[in-house]
Amino acid sequence: MKRRVVVTAIGMASPVGDTAQAAFEALVRAQCGVAPYPDGSLNREVGFVHTDVDIGLPGNQSLMLDRVSTLAMYAARQALEQGGLEAREQTNCGVFVGTGIGGVSALCDAVAGFYNVIKKKIQLVIPAAMPNAPAAHIAQRMVSTQEAQTYATACTAGAVAIGEAFRRIRDGYLDVAVAGGTEAMLRPELLQAWGQLQVLCVDAEKSEQGGCRPFSKGRTGFALGEGAAMMLIESYEHALARGATPIAEICGYGVSNDGTHALRPNHEGQALAIQRALDDARLPLADVRYINAHATGTMTGDRVETRAIRHVFGSHADSLAVSSIKGAIGHLIGAGGAVEAAVTAMSLQKQVLAPTLKYEAGDPECDLDYVPNVARNVHGLGAALSNSFGMGGNNAVLAFAAI
Template sequence: MKRRVVITAMGLVSPIGHNPEDFFTALREGRHGVRPHTELKLSHSVGWVDADLNKDLPGNQSMMLDRVSKMALFAARQALSQQPLSAEDLTQTGVYLGTGIGGIKALCDAVAGHHNIGPKIVQLVIPAAMPNAPTAHIAQLMSCTQEAQTYATACTAGSVAIGEAYRRIRDGYVDTALAGGTEAMIQPELLRAWEQLHVLCVDQETNPEGGCRPFSLKRSGFALGEGAAMIMMETLEHALARGATPLAEVIGYGVSNDGTHPLRPNPHGQALAISRALQDAKIKPKQVEYINAHATGTMTGDRIETEAIKKVFGDHAKKLAVSSIKGNMGHLIGACGALEAISTIKSLQTKILPPTLHFAPGDELCDLDYVPNKARQLDKLDIAVSNSFGMGGNNAVLVFKAYKE
């Protein structure tokens, strides 16, 4: 018999809040954190984090770690402080973390130092830059002797990490797991690289109507963002035995690959991931009430996701509420799925759906209920889906349920 998997703690740092409560309040109130960077000269406004990431780090660690690890630790410490596990349980807790690119600032600094145009190259650039560095530092914080795994699946990485942790717990490999995603790629060099793909929107701070606006007729792309989110997951039996209160339940996970083109999403591949997640959850499409969409605000991507939803849900698609929070925080690449998971969990707890910001109708191929511009209070919300679709054709979908004994 498969074991029930519940969430008992959450932590995050984001452009719109430095903990889950502030984050969801900003979503509910329709605030965004995409603005010009105050320290870096960038060509676009970005969703950047202004938290003090060094406050709980020893001096030597604050000098050694890349920003991507600092944010992961910030989120992990939050989650670990809520309904905390015993020291013994922590050592047996698996760590599962997704990131798109790892410690890119360390690499950019090393290249600049090599050309004598930036900081001197430090000896520890490789351990700071390696993609599994955030995972390793969290495992060290916990004295973890269980598995500590890193997933680099582009924009699905955070969701994949949560989904793989869910499977490990459900199938009996571990009783507890800390899972999520982190990303810190706001660098001038990376912005220029993203520009070459023609996926970045125009300045959202000075021209909100032309900024990141998923599903809208005149959408032009996304704003790059940064952040991290971690959630503690455990078997229901383990949680209740230690007196922890479940926040929500993970009931399904589905993955697929488009198998077509690394940069052109495919509705068939996305629909496969959604269908597999529903099958894993043992629910029918009509039981889903809300989808937290991947929707980045690109012309093609939002249409493809809408088509995939229609493929899976049929006539029920018109009854679903679908919203995207990327207009609030930007696109956090490997971390977005983890923050969107927390948003979905908070929706299940509060029965409040965050709106799709800056929405204006008109695209005939995006014709679902996108919860436009204003949060929605529901009387009932039991089952919700969180979609993540990434470059390389990777697709990952999570299904969450309001906790009931």
């Protein structure tokens, strides 16, 4: 018998807040966390985490870990503390983490040190750079003897990690898990690499139409961001037994692959993931009233996602609210799907939708209700989707229900 799965706590480090609550409130206020990097080392505006995420790390871990791990551990520690999971329960808690690239700063510094471009750092490069380092360190901190898995599926990684943890709990393999995503690639080398793909937006300070502007006329792409979000998820019975209060229910998960092109999204592949999530959740189309969109602000990507939504929902698409938070935080790549899933869960809990910032109508192929510029209070919002679509053609959609 399949079990119900609920979210009982959320930890987060984001460009607009150092907790999930602070970030959600900032998003509702239409606050933007994309700005010039403080030390001036990056030539583009980015979404960066202001808080000191090394706080509380034992010994020399702040020196030996890549930022991708310290962000993940910061968010996981929040989730565990907020959720009140006792030490003996943490031993039986699974860990599921998504990341697009892993410890890339450790790799960049190792190469620069090798060629004497910078002074060599005291760091064990391999354990710092390996993609499964965040999951491994979270598991070690909890002394977990359950599975600790890592997913590297580009921009869907955080959503996939949550979805796979959901399946384990629903099907009885685990009672509780920490699941989410983390990313830290704010480096000159990586910004140049993203620039090669011509997907980065014009800076807001350089143009009135600059910044990440999902679904808008004249949009130019996304701003790169960093951050992490970790959810504590568990079976409904397990949560009730220990007195935890659910935030929302995860009721479905759908994945697919475009099978067409590594860089060009395909609406049929995206629609398949959306439909699979709805089928998994046994949700009628009419029950869904909100979609937290992947919507990166690229010209092609936003049009394809709009087509995918219309493909699945038909005439009901005109009754949907669809918004993207990437204008506020940037594109967090492997952490993006986790942050967006967390915001979707909190939208159901609080009955408020975060807006799409800097929205300007005018693209005839983006013709849905995008919750423009101002948050929206809703009543009776019972179900919502969180879309994540990644390079390589990987698609992942999570379905949530109000408790």
